[in-house]
Amino acid sequence: MRSSGQRACRPAYRGLRLLPGPQSAWDTRAPAPTYRGALGPKAQSSRELFTPPLYKQRYQFVKDLVEKYKPKKVADLGCADCRLLWMLKFCSCIEVLAGLDISASVMEEKMHTLSPLPFDYLQPSERSLTVTLHHGSVAHKDPCMLGFDLVTCIELIEHLEESELKKFPEVVFGFMAPSMVVISTPNSEFNPLLPGVVLNRHPDHKFEWNQAQFQSWALEAARCYDYSVEFTGVGHPPKGMENVGFCTQIGVFVRKYPRSGGSVQYEKPTEAVYKTVFKAVYPSLKDEKYLQNAVVSEVIFTAQNIKHHLMSKHEECDDDPERKSEFQPSVSSFSDYLGKLVVDKAMEPFVNGNEVCIPLAAIFSFPKVNQLCGTFEKLCKLIAGKVTLSSDGSAVVFNTEHETEED
Numbered sequence: 001m002r003s004s005g006q007r008a009c010r011p012a013y014r015g016l017r018l019l020p021g022p023q024s025a026w027d028t029r030a031p032a033p034t035y036r037g038a039l040g041p042k043a044q045s046s047r048e049l050f051t052p053p054l055y056k057q058r059y060q061f062v063k064d065l066v067e068k069y070k071p072k073k074v075a076d077l078g079c080a081d082c083r084l085l086w087m088l089k090f091c092s093c094i095e096v097l098a099g100l101d102i103s104a105s106v107m108e109e110k111m112h113t114l115s116p117l118p119f120d121y122l123q124p125s126e127r128s129l130t131v132t133l134h135h136g137s138v139a140h141k142d143p144c145m146l147g148f149d150l151v152t153c154i155e156l157i158e159h160l161e162e163s164e165l166k167k168f169p170e171v172v173f174g175f176m177a178p179s180m181v182v183i184s185t186p187n188s189e190f191n192p193l194l195p196g197v198v199l200n201r202h203p204d205h206k207f208e209w210n211q212a213q214f215q216s217w218a219l220e221a222a223r224c225y226d227y228s229v230e231f232t233g234v235g236h237p238p239k240g241m242e243n244v245g246f247c248t249q250i251g252v253f254v255r256k257y258p259r260s261g262g263s264v265q266y267e268k269p270t271e272a273v274y275k276t277v278f279k280a281v282y283p284s285l286k287d288e289k290y291l292q293n294a295v296v297s298e299v300i301f302t303a304q305n306i307k308h309h310l311m312s313k314h315e316e317c318d319d320d321p322e323r324k325s326e327f328q329p330s331v332s333s334f335s336d337y338l339g340k341l342v343v344d345k346a347m348e349p350f351v352n353g354n355e356v357c358i359p360l361a362a363i364f365s366f367p368k369v370n371q372l373c374g375t376f377e378k379l380c381k382l383i384a385g386k387v388t389l390s391s392d393g394s395a396v397v398f399n400t401e402h403e404t405e406e407d
């Protein structure tokens with residue numbers, strides 16, 4: 001990443017697809033000819049010039065930042081069809097994801113992709129995750145946008161009306177004031193390299209800035225609201241044309257002051273102006289209800305495995321009475337583990353008439369159970385009333401009276 005004020009210039013040539021044909025200006029192997037017309041009829045937009053496509057490179061850029069800085073709360077302004085949010089929900093550091101767009105219909109089209117899947121309920125994650133979508137404008141302040149670590153504005157600002165763009169820095173940097181802001185926008189200097197682009201890349205663009213225009217706007221916003229900014233981008237220019245800069249220019253802003261007692265103080269209105277159009281709370285082991293389900297399942301599963309092992313040993317011993325008192329672990333890792341466990345007599349499972357008793361101490365020593373519960377007391381608390389226990393509460397009890405062979 002380059003520091004404020006430096007010109008975009010990138011010697012490396014990664015990310016661009018090498019289009020077929022010796023005349024391609026994008027082909028490093030060919031001399032740099034005029035590229036128009038040489039790109040072939042298929043390459044009609046910037047999207048088709050880059051591999052991966054430019055929008056994916058922008059999302060990947062954000063994802064890499066998230067992996068690096070591990071923000072817990074991320075908001076995507078101008079989230080459109082929620083594709084970036086969908087990618088980000090897989091970043092395990094994120095606990096709160098929010099999207100905002102002025103178009104409710106564009107969000108509604110794909111917002112179902114942000115809902116938890118059956119798998120999320122079957123295997124609840126350690127982390128908590130809440131995803132919310134709001135309908136509203138970045139020109140307005142809403143308290144639901146406070147407290148975020150990272151705010152992304154990918155290809156948003158060029159869609160703002162002049163009056164909205166004027167309010168944008170105060171809303172994002174002054175009011176929301178996250179630790180980090182990422183803003184991307186087209187670099188108009190790249191436009192002559194894009195086939196089919198005459199003036200703007202998109203009819204809804206209110207403007208397209210060159211590098212100097214974007215950098216001067218960004219530096220002024222950063223100065224006003226006490227942020228630093230560095231410039232970078234995605235979509236490398238062809239070899240020999242590095243001065244053109246990246247196809248998408250990106251500013252990464254970092255707040256200079258700590259969250260509390262910042263140097264820039266703005267009124268924090270409490271009145272909500274955005275409308276929440278979607279909210280999903282993912283099942284998480286932080287929620288006692290899901291933790292209890294997971295622990296009960298794991299305890300029963302573990303106890304059944306131990307019981308199964310014990311019963312097969314008993315059957316072997318029934319055939320050979322001399323081995324009755326032996327407890328010989330077999331070669332499987334579970335059996336090996338069990339073999340080690342029973343060194344401690346208090347952990348030894350036993351058969352009492354029709355009942356098979358598996359001490360909780362033995363079950364607790366299994367890594368998965370141990371990891372889920374943390375303490376033995378917590379294990380006892382979570383399974384109380386959910387699992388059949390011995391009268392002193394020290395062992396899981398199975399009654400084998402009515403069990404068939406298949407059981």
Ligand SMILES: C[S@@+](CC[C@H](N)C(=O)[O-])C[C@H]1O[C@@H](n2cnc3c(N)ncnc32)[C@H](O)[C@@H]1O
Binds near residue numbers: 055083100101106136
């Ligand atoms: C080109 S799309 C970018 C979508 C997405 N960020 C991406 O990179 O794929 C711009 C989005 O900004 C939204 N938008 C335009 N003006 C807005 C405003 N004032 N407040 C919030 N969103 C706005 C549009 O509805 C649109 O979905």
Ligand SMILES: [Mg+2]
Binds near residue numbers: 159202205
């Ligand atoms: Mg755009």
